[in-house]
Amino acid sequence: xxxxxxxxxxxxxxxxxxxxxxxxxxxxxxxxxxxxxxxxxxxxxxxxxxxxxxxxxxxxxxxxxxxxxxxxxxxxxxxxxxxxxxxxxxxxxxxxxxxxxxxxxxxxxxxxxxxxxxxxxxxxxxxxxxxxxxxxxxxxxxxxxxxxxxxxxxxxxxxxxxxxxxxxxxxxxxxxxxxxxxxxxxxxxxxxxxxxxxxxxxxxxxxxxxxxxxxxxxxxxxxxxxxxxxxxxxxxxxxxxxxxxxxxxxxxxxxxxxxxxxxxxxxxxxxxxxxxxxxxxxx
Numbered sequence: 659x660x661x662x663x664x665x666x667x668x669x670x671x672x673x674x675x676x677x678x679x680x681x682x683x684x685x686x687x688x689x690x691x692x693x694x695x696x697x698x699x700x701x702x703x704x705x706x707x708x709x710x711x712x713x714x715x716x717x718x719x720x721x722x723x724x725x726x727x728x729x730x731x732x733x734x735x736x737x738x739x740x741x742x743x744x745x746x747x748x749x750x751x752x753x754x755x756x757x758x759x760x761x762x763x764x765x766x767x768x769x770x771x772x773x774x775x776x777x778x779x780x781x782x783x784x785x786x787x788x789x790x791x792x793x794x795x796x797x798x799x800x801x802x803x804x805x806x807x808x809x810x811x812x813x814x815x816x817x818x819x820x821x822x823x824x825x826x827x828x829x830x831x832x833x834x835x836x837x838x839x840x841x842x843x844x845x846x847x848x849x850x851x852x853x854x855x856x857x858x859x860x861x862x863x864x865x866x867x868x869x870x871x872x873x874x875x876x877x878x879x880x881x882x883x884x885x886x887x888x889x890x891x892x893x894x895x896x897x898x899x900x901x902x903x904x905x906x907x908x909x910x911x912x913x914x915x916x917x918x919x920x921x922x923x924x925x926x927x928x929x930x931x932x933x934x935x936x937x938x939x940x941x
Contacts, residue, residue, distance in 0.1 A: 682851075688847070689847050692754060697839050698865070701865055701871070704870065705871050707723075707871070707872035711808065718806060718807070718874055719802060719804070719805030719807065719808075720805075720930050721808050722811055723808050723810055723811065723872055723873060724811045725810060725813070726825060726913060727814075729743070736820075737820055737824065740824045740827075740828075741827075744828065744831045747831050747835055748834065748835075750839075751834050754839055754842075755771075758846060770897025771842065771899055775897070775899075776899070778900075779897060779899040779903060780903060782900035782903075783899070783900040784904070784907070786891065786900060786901070787903075787904045791911070793883075794880050797876055798876060798877075798926075800876065801874060803926075804876075806874055806875040806876050807874035807877060808874040808877075809928070809929050809930055810877075812913050813825055813913045813916045813917065825913040826910055828909070828913065829906050829908075829910040830906050832906070832909050833901075833902040833903070833906035833909065836866065836869070836905060837898050837901040837902045840865065840866055841862065841888060841898055844862050848862075859885070859886055859890060859893065862889060863881075863882045863883075865885075866881045866882065866884065867879070867882035
């Protein structure tokens, strides 16, 4: 089956159907609650963090934020807390998949988060990695040069033996959380409300940008662009798996490669000499 032949299946599975006022109200509450405990909550904290950064006396470009900070000074407890954080975040992803489940129809199959076409998904994911990753890196460098992007400390510079596996888990968590909720879940629910494809793509891309606002203006622009590309690809392919693969690879490269990048290009990637106390949003 070609991608063109699969497209009608995606549209039919998320097409707007007549709903009673009660059904529409229930679905509205469901979407609001999912957003309130997941990416919507993080977006609110992220926007507040950006506002505080803009109001701070220190210029935005001289501030920094940590993406994967240590949670405890003792190695054992740091590992335990990191693993628990990943587990509970993935539990939210599982909840969203459960809400998408319908009798006689697998939610994972419907949104394309399965291994039935893994070869094609992997190829598309790698292609997306290049399409998003190279311009994204250039945009980050430009944002740092213009002073509109915060210095993002993607991983500890003094890595221990457990750091890389935990960073890879964190990258997988980010890929699943953002793509399943932003794309798989919201595309399904907003189509049921009767939204057209481009309204969904642009609104979810804007939410993705707000989700990363704590990193500065450049991150908002970059993630909105990423959301538009990913949304268009999902509309065309009908599968979340390539997006999860691309997102995970991008984050693994960013997290694991950060110490090397900070050493080679300190002006762009290294944290400012005097870390600022501006907050990192909780999620």
